Amino acid sequence: MHEVPPPTSTSTPAPGPSSSAVPAEPLSHGLKQRHLTMLGLGGVIGAGLFVGSGAGIAVAGPAIVVSYLIAGALAMLVMRMLGEMSAAMPASGSFSVHAERALGRWAGFSVGWLYWFLLVVVLAVEATAAAQIAHGWVPGIEPWAWVLLFMVVFTAANLTAVKNFGEFEFWFASLKVGAIVVFLVLGLLAVFGWLPDTDPVGMTNLTGQGGFLPNGWGGVVSGVLTVVFAFGGLEVVTIAAAETDDPARAVGRAVRSAVVRILFFYVGSMLVIVTVLPWTAQQAGLSPYVKVLDAIGVPSAGQIMNIVVFVALLSALNANLYGSSRMIFSLAERGEAPRGLLKVSGGGSRESTGGVPRRAVLASVAFGFVSVLLNLLWPDTVFLYMLNSVGAVLLFVWALIAASQLRLRARLEQEAPEALSLRMWCFPYLTWVTLAGLFGVLLLMLTDEAARPQVLWSAGATALVLLVAVGRQWRERRGSAVADR
Numbered sequence: 001m002h003e004v005p006p007p008t009s010t011s012t013p014a015p016g017p018s019s020s021a022v023p024a025e026p027l028s029h030g031l032k033q034r035h036l037t038m039l040g041l042g043g044v045i046g047a048g049l050f051v052g053s054g055a056g057i058a059v060a061g062p063a064i065v066v067s068y069l070i071a072g073a074l075a076m077l078v079m080r081m082l083g084e085m086s087a088a089m090p091a092s093g094s095f096s097v098h099a100e101r102a103l104g105r106w107a108g109f110s111v112g113w114l115y116w117f118l119l120v121v122v123l124a125v126e127a128t129a130a131a132q133i134a135h136g137w138v139p140g141i142e143p144w145a146w147v148l149l150f151m152v153v154f155t156a157a158n159l160t161a162v163k164n165f166g167e168f169e170f171w172f173a174s175l176k177v178g179a180i181v182v183f184l185v186l187g188l189l190a191v192f193g194w195l196p197d198t199d200p201v202g203m204t205n206l207t208g209q210g211g212f213l214p215n216g217w218g219g220v221v222s223g224v225l226t227v228v229f230a231f232g233g234l235e236v237v238t239i240a241a242a243e244t245d246d247p248a249r250a251v252g253r254a255v256r257s258a259v260v261r262i263l264f265f266y267v268g269s270m271l272v273i274v275t276v277l278p279w280t281a282q283q284a285g286l287s288p289y290v291k292v293l294d295a296i297g298v299p300s301a302g303q304i305m306n307i308v309v310f311v312a313l314l315s316a317l318n319a320n321l322y323g324s325s326r327m328i329f330s331l332a333e334r335g336e337a338p339r340g341l342l343k344v345s346g347g348g349s350r351e352s353t354g355g356v357p358r359r360a361v362l363a364s365v366a367f368g369f370v371s372v373l374l375n376l377l378w379p380d381t382v383f384l385y386m387l388n389s390v391g392a393v394l395l396f397v398w399a400l401i402a403a404s405q406l407r408l409r410a411r412l413e414q415e416a417p418e419a420l421s422l423r424m425w426c427f428p429y430l431t432w433v434t435l436a437g438l439f440g441v442l443l444l445m446l447t448d449e450a451a452r453p454q455v456l457w458s459a460g461a462t463a464l465v466l467l468v469a470v471g472r473q474w475r476e477r478r479g480s481a482v483a484d485r
Helices: 033-042 053-088 095-103 105-137 143-159 162-191 216-231 236-243 247-276 288-295 301-333 358-377 382-389 393-415 429-447 452-484
Strands: none
Touching (some): 033 162, 033 247, 053 095, 053 236, 053 288, 053 393, 095 301, 095 393, 105 143, 105 358, 105 382, 105 452, 143 301, 216 429, 247 288, 358 382, 382 452, 393 429, 393 452, 429 452
8 A cells, every 4th residue: 555645645544553644635624514414315316216217117016116125225335334434534535545545556546536437427417418408498508508507507616615515415405305205295195095186095006017026036136237326426425524524423424314314215205106106107218206296186297307307417417526526636645646636726725715626626527528528429329338338337336345344444443443433234244245245236237138238348447447557556666676776
């Protein structure tokens, strides 16, 4: 493991005798606990839930509830591990810093760059999808102009104080959470026949049309493959925690509150959907929420959900721009990205008005613009290959988080047990179970014709980054050996 350059470290010292004194990082501490809590709640409530869940219901039927339980359990275990490490060693690079400390420079370099690439590519998808919705409302403005407007607005927000990002995400998340709460209430009223002109639904739709498992356990597995990536985004909470006044306490509270509530929102929503309507009424590409709201007589349900999905996409765009800028900033601090990205506003002030890594923000948004152009010009060729190359990266990142936690937990228990304010359950058994589950999902994706290209392209991208990481480390060792002669 290399020693972090003293002037610009991204993290607190690693525990134990091998750690060096590291000064506080220069980023602002402008985020509040309410920002972090709502970021944890709203970070994964996006278009994947509001629209993409229809594809999962179409393959699993009512058993999509089980699919979400399995996928949500995996995400919850990964977040618990990440929360444990982040509470003990908060850092703006989060799991990239943890992987470096646990496994070596190659791991920190690889997971950091892969995650950054994932965020800036997905950013293009979100900006384009939001632009299509806005174009439907105002046909006179072309989609590319909407994309430009969104990118400029959120770039400006991320270039100013970090509290602006926090406020955007707080209100975005509040709207999404509020929409789901209203949906759950209306759905339950419809199930019991307490809405005007409705009769009690009972369990008919859960047991009819082929039963609860119309496509067997194979349908449940296919449902897991469809919905597991909807939980991506929770990781940004631990990145943002480093910019709060008390990172260890903040990340612990955010992780504890977020994972259970998110499972409630996801699983609760699916249970309402498959209870109110037959699962055969759902189809991929159409929002099951709109179907349910239409069925219970909510006027303009389609437009209401369009607004919610629009907000969800902008929220994800904002969060991805923030997360990618902090990740590449952390990489630069550790010498794994150009040092020119280290400049922060306010001369490194830690007040809420300064400490923003503006060059890192601009570097991330610049690549985001490139991704958007590729998506607009060559959506079925160049951009499709890019999208496939990050399709399974989230699973690789989660696997490295689990591997890092295995190493760091043992080290922390020996050298700094007092730092373990948040602990992974049933360590190390549940960590190994999580790793097995992640590799199981990857293997299942390889057997699925539609998902196989994502795994292969993502594996290729990962292999390329690993090759660069190992090559850099080999050159540095060789240079050191020559200098010592």
